[in-house]
Amino acid sequence: MMRRLIIALLVAGLPASVAAQTIGTNSTPGQTPSYTMRLNSQLVIETVTVKDKKGNFISGLTAKNFVVTEDGVPQTVRICEHQRLSNEVATMPAMKPSEEDITLYNHLVRTQIAPEKPGSTAYNDRRLIALYFDMSAMPPQDQERALTAAQTFIRTQMTPADLVAVLRFNGGSVDVLQDFTADRNRLLSILETMIVGEGQGNDESVDDSGSADTGAAFGQDDSEFNIFNTDRQLSALQTAAKMLGDLSEKKVLVYFASGMRLNGVDNQAQLHATIDAAIRSGVSFWPIDARGLVAMPPLGDATQGSPGNVNMYSGAGMQAVTDRFQQSQDTMYSLAADTGGKALFDNNDLTRGIVQAQHAISDYYIVGYYTTNTAQNGRFRRIKITLNPAQDAALDYRRGYYAGKVFAKFTEADKERQLEDALMQEDPITDLTISMEIDYFQLNRAEYFVPIIVKIPGRELALAKRFGTQRTLIDFVGEIKDEVGGFTVQNIRDFVNPKISDETAAQLAKSPIEYDTGFTLLPGRYSIKFLARDDETGRIGTYQTEFTIPNLNKVTTRLPISSVVLSSQRVDLKDALFNVEKGKQQARNNANDPLVQEGSKLVPSVTRVFRIGREMYVYLQAYAGAPAAASSTTSATAHSAAPPVKAASPLIAYVSFYHDGKQAFASRPLAVTPLPTSRLGMTPFTFHIPLNGLAPGRYQCQINVLDPTGHRVAFWGAPMMLVQ
Numbered sequence: 001m002m003r004r005l006i007i008a009l010l011v012a013g014l015p016a017s018v019a020a021q022t023i024g025t026n027s028t029p030g031q032t033p034s035y036t037m038r039l040n041s042q043l044v045i046e047t048v049t050v051k052d053k054k055g056n057f058i059s060g061l062t063a064k065n066f067v068v069t070e071d072g073v074p075q076t077v078r079i080c081e082h083q084r085l086s087n088e089v090a091t092m093p094a095m096k097p098s099e100e101d102i103t104l105y106n107h108l109v110r111t112q113i114a115p116e117k118p119g120s121t122a123y124n125d126r127r128l129i130a131l132y133f134d135m136s137a138m139p140p141q142d143q144e145r146a147l148t149a150a151q152t153f154i155r156t157q158m159t160p161a162d163l164v165a166v167l168r169f170n171g172g173s174v175d176v177l178q179d180f181t182a183d184r185n186r187l188l189s190i191l192e193t194m195i196v197g198e199g200q201g202n203d204e205s206v207d208d209s210g211s212a213d214t215g216a217a218f219g220q221d222d223s224e225f226n227i228f229n230t231d232r233q234l235s236a237l238q239t240a241a242k243m244l245g246d247l248s249e250k251k252v253l254v255y256f257a258s259g260m261r262l263n264g265v266d267n268q269a270q271l272h273a274t275i276d277a278a279i280r281s282g283v284s285f286w287p288i289d290a291r292g293l294v295a296m297p298p299l300g301d302a303t304q305g306s307p308g309n310v311n312m313y314s315g316a317g318m319q320a321v322t323d324r325f326q327q328s329q330d331t332m333y334s335l336a337a338d339t340g341g342k343a344l345f346d347n348n349d350l351t352r353g354i355v356q357a358q359h360a361i362s363d364y365y366i367v368g369y370y371t372t373n374t375a376q377n378g379r380f381r382r383i384k385i386t387l388n389p390a391q392d393a394a395l396d397y398r399r400g401y402y403a404g405k406v407f408a409k410f411t412e413a414d415k416e417r418q419l420e421d422a423l424m425q426e427d428p429i430t431d432l433t434i435s436m437e438i439d440y441f442q443l444n445r446a447e448y449f450v451p452i453i454v455k456i457p458g459r460e461l462a463l464a465k466r467f468g469t470q471r472t473l474i475d476f477v478g479e480i481k482d483e484v485g486g487f488t489v490q491n492i493r494d495f496v497n498p499k500i501s502d503e504t505a506a507q508l509a510k511s512p513i514e515y516d517t518g519f520t521l522l523p524g525r526y527s528i529k530f531l532a533r534d535d536e537t538g539r540i541g542t543y544q545t546e547f548t549i550p551n552l553n554k555v556t557t558r559l560p561i562s563s564v565v566l567s568s569q570r571v572d573l574k575d576a577l578f579n580v581e582k583g584k585q586q587a588r589n590n591a592n593d594p595l596v597q598e599g600s601k602l603v604p605s606v607t608r609v610f611r612i613g614r615e616m617y618v619y620l621q622a623y624a625g626a627p628a629a630a631s632s633t634t635s636a637t638a639h640s641a642a643p644p645v646k647a648a649s650p651l652i653a654y655v656s657f658y659h660d661g662k663q664a665f666a667s668r669p670l671a672v673t674p675l676p677t678s679r680l681g682m683t684p685f686t687f688h689i690p691l692n693g694l695a696p697g698r699y700q701c702q703i704n705v706l707d708p709t710g711h712r713v714a715f716w717g718a719p720m721m722l723v724q
Contacts, residue, residue, distance in 0.1 A: 042370065042371045042374060042403075042404070043078075043368055043369075043370055044070070044075075044368065044369055044370070044371050044383075044401065045079075045248045045282070045366060045367075045368045046068075046366075046367045046368070046383065046385065046397050046398055047249070047250045047282060047364050047365070047366055047367075047397065047398070048066070048364060048365045048366075048367050048385055048395055048396070048397040049362065049363075049364045049365075049395070049396040049397070050364075050365065050387070050393050050394070050395055051393060051394050051396075052391075052392070052393055052394075053392060057362060057363040058391070058393055059082065059363065061080070061082070061365060061387070062080055063077040063078070063079070063080035063367075064077075064388070065387055065388055066080065066365075066367050066385060066386075066387065066388070067385065067386045067387070067388045068367065068369055068383065068384070068385050069383070069384045070371055070372070070373060070381050070382070070383055071373065071381050071382055073372055073373070075369040075370075075371060075372065076369055076370070077367055077368070077369050078368055078369055078370060079366060079367065079368030079369070080365060080366070080367055080368075081124070081365065081366040082363065082364075082365055083124065083125055083126075083249065083250075083363060083364050083365070083366060084125045084363055085125060085126075085127050085161045085361060085362060085363055086159055086160055086161040087159055087161075087359075087362075088159055088160060089156070089157055089158070089159055112176060112243055113165065113176055113179055113180070113243040113244060113246065113247070114179050115246035115247070116246065116247055116248065123163065123180070123247060123248075123249050125161060126161055126162070126163045126180075126249065127159070127161045127162045127163065127250075127358065127361045128163050128165075128180055128244075128247065128249055128250065128251045128252070128361075129162055129163070129164050129165070129251075129252055129254060129354070129357060129358060130164075130165045130166075130167055130180075130240070130244060130251060130252070130253045130254065131150050131164060131165065131166050131167065131254050131256070131354070132167045132168075132169070132237070132240055132253050132254060132255050132256065133146060133147070133150075133166075133167070133168050133169070133194070133256045134169050134233060134236070134255065134256060134257040135168060135169065135170045135171070136169060136170055136171035136229075136232075136233065137233055137257040137258055137259070137260060138256065138257060138258045138290050139258065140196050140197045142258045142290035142291055143196045143197065143290070144196050145290055145292065145350060146256040146288070146290040146350060147191050147194060147196070148350075149256075149288075149349075149350030149351045149353075149354065150166075150191055150256075150351075150354065151188055151191050151192070152351045153351045153354040153355065153358075154184050154187050154188055154191070155184070155188070156351075157351065157354070157355050157358065158184060159358075160182070162182065162358065163180040163181060163182055164178075164180065164181065164182075164187055165178055165179055165180045165181075166178040166187065166190050166191065167240055167243075168194065169233070169236040169240075171232065173236075174236050174239045174240050174243070176243070177190050177194070178190045230260065230261070230262060230267045230270075231267055231270045233257075233260055234260075234267060234270040234271055234273075234274045235270060235274070235430070237253075237255065237274050237278075237285070237335070238270075238273055238274040238277045238278075238430075240253060241253065241274070241277045241278040241281045241283045242277055242281060244281055244282075244283050245277075245280065245281025245282065245283070248282075248366055248368070249282075249366065250282060250284075250361050250364060251281070251282060251283045251284070252283070252284050252286055252341065252357040252358075252360060252361060253278075253283050253284070253285050253286065254286045254288060254353065254354050254357050255285055255286065255287040255288065255332070255335070256288050256290050256350075257287065257288075257289070257290060257332065258289065258290050258291050258328075259289060259291065259325070259328025259329055259331075259332065260328060260331040260332055260335075261324065261327045261328040261331060262327070262330075262331050268428075268544055268545070269428035269430060269542045269543060269544045270428070270430055271331070271334070271335075272426065272427060272428045273427070273428045273429070273430040273542075274335070275334075275335065275338045275339060276402060276427045276428075278335075278339045279338075279339060279398060279401070280401050280402060282398065283339065284336075284339045284340040284341040284357075284360070285335040285336050285339045285341045286336060286341040286342060286343070286344075286353060286354075286356065286357035286360075287332035287333075287335055287336050287341070287343045287344070287353075288343070288344045288350050288353035288354070289329060289332065289343070289344065289345045289346070290350065292346070292347060292348040292350065293346045293347060293348050294325070294346070329343070329345050332345075333345075341357065341360070342356055342357075342360070344356065367385065367397075373403070375403065376403060376404050377403055377418075377421065378402060378403055378404070378418070378421060378422070378425070378427075378429075379402070379403055379421065379425070380400055380401070380402050380403075380425070380427070381400055381401055381402075381403055382399060382400040383397070383398065383399055383400050383401070384399075385397050402427050407537065407538025410538070415475075415533075415535070418533075418538075418540075419475060419477045419531060419533060419540075420477070422477075422531055422540055422542070423477055423478070423479065423529060423531055428542040428544065429531075429540040429541070429542050430541060430542055431539035431540055431541060432456060432460055432532055432533075432534060432539050432540060432541025433456065433457055433460060433541060434454060434455070434456055434530070434532055434541040434542065434543040435454070435455045435543070435606045435607060436452065436453065436454050436455070436528075436530065436543045436545070436606065437452070437453045437604050437606040438450060438451075438452055438528070438545075438547050439451050439452075439453075439562070439563035439565060439604065440521075440549050440550075440562060440563050441562045441563065441594050441621055442552055442560075442562060442621070442623055442680055442682070443520065443592060444679070444680070445553060445679070445680070446522060447520050447521070447522060448520070448521055448522070448523065448549050449518055449519075449520055449592045449593060449594070450518060450519045450520070450521050450549065451516060451517075451518040451593055451595060451604075452516060452517055452518065452519070452528075452530075453514060453515070453516045453603065453604045453606055454476075454514065454515045454516070454530065454532065454543070454606075455512040455513070455514050455606045455607070456474070456512055456513045456514075456515075456532055456541065457512050457513075458511055458512055458513050460534070460539070461474065461513060461534050461536075472497075472513075472534070472536065473495060473496070473497045473534075473535035473536065474495060474496045474497075474513065474515070474532055474533065474534060474535065475494075475495045475532070475533040475535055476492060476493070476494045476495060476496070476515060476530070476531070476532055476533075477492060477493050477494075477530075477531050477533075478491070478492035478528060478529055478530035478531060479491050479492065479528070479529055480492075480519065480521075480526050480527070480528045481526065481527050481528075481529075482524060482525075482526060483524075483525040483526055483527050483546060484524065484525060489521065489526070490519045490521070492517060492530065494515075494517065495535075496513070496515060514603060515532075516601075516603070518592065518593055520592065521549055522549070523549045523550060523551035524548070524549055525546065525547075525548050526546065526547055526548070526549065527544065527545070527546045527547075528543075528544065528545060528546075528547065529542070529543075529544040530542070530543045530544070531543075552623055557712075558712055558713060558714055559622055559623075559624070559651075559705055559706075559707045559710070559712040559713055559714040560622070560623045560714070561620055561621065561622045561623070561705055561714045561716065562594075562620055562621040562622075562623075563620070564618065564619070564620040564703055564716045564718070565595065565602060565604045565617075565618070565619045565620065566604065566605050566608055566610075566616065566617070566618055566701065566718075566720065567602045567603055567604050567605050567616070567617040567618075567619070568605055568610050568611070568614055568615070568616055568617070569603050570600045570601065570602055570603070570617070571600060571601055571603055572599065572600055572601075573596070573599055573600065573601055594619070594621060594684065595619065602617055602619055608701075608718065608719065608720040608721065609720070609721045609722075609723060610691060610720065610721070610722055610723070611691070611722070611723055611724070612691050612692070612694060612696060612722050612723070612724055613691060613692060614691055615688055615689065615690055615691070616688075616689045616690075616691055617686070617687065617688060617689075618655055618685070618686070618687035618689065618701075618703065619684070619685065619686050619687075620653075620684075620685050620703065620705075620716070621682055621683065621684050621685070622651050622653070622682075622683040622685065622705050622707075622714065623680045623681055623682055623683070624648065624651060624674045624681035624683055624707060624710065625680070625681045625710075648673055648674045648676070648681065649673075649707075649708065649709040650671040650672055650673045650674075650683075651671070651672055651673075651674065651683045651685075651705060651706065651707050652669050652670070652671050652705070652706045652708065653669070653670050653672070653685045653703065653704065653705040653706070654666065654667050654668065654669045654670065654703075654704055655667040655687050655689060655701065655702070655703050656701075656702045656703075656704075657694070657699045657700070657701055657702075657720075658699060658700040658702060659694075659695070659697060659698070659699050659700075664694060664695075664699065665689075665694060667687055667689060670685060670687065672684065672685055685705070691722060694722055695722070696722050696723055696724055697721070697722060698719060698720070698721050699719070699720050699721070699722060700717055700718075700719055700720075701717060701718055701719070701720045702715070702716070702717040703715070703716045703717070
């Protein structure tokens with residue numbers, strides 16, 4: 001970990017030549033002048049385990065025995081402390097908390113781990129174990145199993161050297177139920193009073209060939225909601241790791257959850273940020289799968305209904321269940337492997353996972369130095385530690401860290417370089433929350449227009465008073481790469497500096513800032529990395545994902561359609577908040593962008609949350625193919641004229657909403673004839689749907705497009721939410 005040390009020196013009685021420089025200041029005549037000098041230095045702490053060939057700890061080393069280099073530059077070791085940890089176990093009888101304990105501890109919930117006080121020895125020769133319960137990722141039976149395992153460890157396995165903290169995440173904030181303590185009665189009281197069943201409602205819902213048949217309408221899975229659920233879980237882990245970073249000693253975080261499944265690559269930025277925060281804080285994750293050893297019947301267990309599709313007979317359903325289960329463990333494995341921990345899977349003795357984490361911390365040295373590289377550039381710095389004199393020993397320590405970043409003193413060149421470095425480095429910055437929607441619309445046989453809409457919560461942006469008005473400057477930078485070739489195909493560099501009135505500023509706290517742009521791409525697999533920076537505070541958010549532009553020309557078994565855009569607003573192109581592109585590029589994108597119609601732009605709803613009482617817009621394109629010629633002729637006069645074209649038959653589409661497996665709304669069928677000038681047979685559909693009369697809650701939006709002449713059909717579905 002890295003700390004900033006600020007030392008203030010008060011200097012009095014300076015020579016007269018120095019004191020004369022205070023003339024003109026508001027000081028009392030005859031008063032002794034005082035000066036404040038600030039010295040900033042960065043203290044880097046490393047925990048080093050030194051063992052010989054036989055695996056025995058080597059004791060008796062001092063600061064002179066450690067040789068430390070940072071990026072090849074020698075550093076002077078200022079701190080060297082030996083932490084001696086006991087492994088003696090003392091059991092204690094079972095106990096039940098009193099009503100007084102329950103009332104007391106429920107009022108002691110905090111949001112921070114208390115940092116070490118200067119000169120304090122409270123954590124010397126102590127093993128720090130944080131028990132972290134992700135209640136949002138565990139059903140009640142798994143919560144009960146995890147709490148029982150923690151109680152068993154405290155009663156039977158806890159040693160005098162152990163200090164245990166209890167943290168909880170229930171979908172909202174990370175709560176510190178108990179700071180590090182050796183009081184086992186207190187810890188058991190906290191665990192006994194935790195409510196089994198809290199934090200529910202944030203778990204993932206899946207819809208694949210192995211999920212239960214609920215009788216609901218056709219639709220894709222809930223990835224739009226699951227993406228944010230997984231990000232919240234990872235962000236909470238990142239918060240917990242940062243809390244523990246204030247302590248110099250080695251820390252282990254025992255993570256109880258019923259798996260964590262990434263949604264493709266949409267959560268990669270937050271996963272990397274969480275792992276990097278743990279490494280920077282000297283925290284190792286020890287995930288424990290609270291499900292234990294799971295038997296997976298081919299048709300599912302008693303907790304859900306059996307699947308009702310043909311995949312239950314072919315084995316595809318069972319394969320989907322197995323894949324989903326394996327993916328949920330892969331993420332936990334990555335968290336452990338990348339931070340120096342170890343995951344416990346497929347074992348009903350969950351206490352064993354805590355004991356493994358406990359035994360992982362044996363005697364070690366705390367080695368500290370003040371780095372000679374004081375640049376706050378956010379770059380990775382490599383650390384190498386050896387022994388002097390050289391010995392045949394194995395050293396286990398953190399191999400590097402990311403430097404801090406100070407934005408207030410950046411020049412314009414520094415700010416530009418910061419964005420470039422943030423785009424290049426593997427450590428994603430997630431200070432700002434970013435969500436993104438990527439759509440595609442076919443332009444011709446080869447090219448597709450890809451509009452990109454980005455949303456940033458307005459409450460996260462700082463407003464500054466400038467020239468009597470309020471403004472907020474947001475910088476954007478990004479790149480799109482071809483996943484096959486690995487080369488960059490498009491770049492993004494833009495900024496928004498809208499004027500915000502007092503009325504708009506008040507609304508900004510409740511609504512997001514939106515940015516949109518667009519590109520022309522060929523079919524293929526791509527990846528995008530996009531950064532947004534609040535130029536008032538320097539906070540940066542990162543969004544990265546992979547996406548595919550399909551080749552609709554090869555779609556023959558069904559009717560090819562574009563992306564479906566759900567929206568709740570149209571904005572005038574002159575609106576400064578959305579009209580951020582300038583000149584020819586803006587005109588070219590507006591000409592290609594099908595969301596621009598009659599001087600206004602349809603703004604996609606990235607999160608697909610809509611308010612009752614407002615109107616909802618649905619837009620998509622279907623591609624029926626070029627109209628067929630009615631006949632051909634070989635006469636001489638026919639060669640100079642185009643053959644007659646057969647009139648295209650209209651396509652039919654309608655929109656339906658389903659709630660709790662029942663149809664709650666159905667629009668009137670809309671018949672649209674393909675555009676006669678389009679060689680693709682492009683058929684645009686625009687729906688205006690009033691949301692009056694519908695109850696708040698989650699719905700499944702389903703769209704059906706029919707081609708009666710070609711006997712083809714297209715389906716599309718996605719979850720959405722209605723709020724008051």
